[in-house]
Amino acid sequence: MAPGPPAPLPFGRRQRDARSITFLVGGQAFELPRPFLAIHSPEWAKRLQDEPQLASVKLEGEAATFGAFVNFLIGSHGEAGEVNAENVLPLLHWGRELGVDYVAGQCEAFLLTGHRSGLEPIELLEVAARYELPHVYTRATEAFGQGAHHIKVPEEGSREAVPEVFRSEQIREDALRAHLSMGALVHDGVMQKRHRFADHTGLRDPEQRARVIWRSKRRQQPEPDPPKDHDWRCTEAVWPHHSMYGEDWTVVPPETQPTQSAFKSHGASSRSAAINARTGFGSGHSLRMAGEQVLCEP
Structure with missing residues (x-):
């Protein structure tokens, strides 16, 4: 088979x-x-x-x-x-219809850069609310609130003809809040402009700039007092060692030199013969003691 x-x-x-x-x-x-x-x-x-x-x-x-x-x-x-x-x-x-996410971001960046898109603030607000563009929505709300003094926003449930975007209660509240805050901001700016100190003076731009810089700096500290002349005869004077004497050293009269104390310190302050011979302190002391002995003899 x-x-x-x-x-x-x-x-x-x-x-x-x-x-x-x-x-x-x-x-x-x-x-x-x-x-x-x-x-x-x-x-x-x-x-x-x-x-x-x-x-x-x-x-x-x-x-x-x-x-x-x-x-x-x-x-x-x-x-x-x-x-x-x-x-x-x-x-x-079509970016929303086909699910292309990055298209909305590029369009939002274009609308935020200030290019002439040909859209009125109300139309821009509607586009931002429909396609979920948060930055454009904030910008459009501010622009609408700044020029909304001639636009009547009806209350909820009213039958008056309004743009389609204002049928949303949330959008109406955002528009009214932006309008009130923008009005308060403009009022504060007008008051500051009206009462500025620079408007009441005739200062030029460089002088005005210097005045502002001076006011922003800290107060200048006063100059320190000149040092006082040191009194070499005061008890706090420190006499250097003789090895530090030089040619430019100021000569001090011998009357102002300190003398050795009359009492003995049991060897604590005794000097060696070599130091006495080098400094000459021992010889002067011996001569003074010898003179005192001569004067004391009968």
Whole structure:
């Protein structure tokens, strides 16, 4: 009996994974490599791993805005590969839809650098609240609070027509708090400007700067008193040893030299013959004692 045909290999039954994925937006197809999309979006990386045969996806939106997002994602040359006033809103929208996290950070940095985005403070506040941009939200709240004196913010439950962003109670409270704090800050600044000491004087800029520096320094300490002349006849005077005498040493009269005490100290202060011979103290003392003996004799 002839053997049957061999069984097919297991790897031959599996279909080959798609190399790219196609997005259908507004009737237009945009193709992106699967590894490229997985690197930029952790959300799509997990989905592509779970669905290896996924080849095309249909998304709701405008083809022009998605094309601007794709050009930014692939790093096209020129303004198309950078954040600008024309593509900042499409980048925020499609970055959230596809789960590309770093796009929101770059758009927030663009809105904070002061470039002309063409958005009013109310629109900027709405964009920051919708796409969770905390720094832009704080900046937009301050800008709105600074110029909100002509805008009426209705109370909760009112039927008056208000912008969509102010239907949130939290946003209304933040706007009112920013308006009140900005008003208090402006009032304090006006009062300080009105009562500044520099406004009541005719000092020039260098003189005013010198005055401020002088006031910021500590009080100068008075100069020390000159040293007093030392009295060599006081009891605290210290007479140096004779070996330290030099040619420039000031001669002191012998009358001011200290004399030896009359009593003896039982050898504690006795001097050797060599020291007496070198200093001459013993000879003078002997002559004085001899003179006293001569005067005492009858």
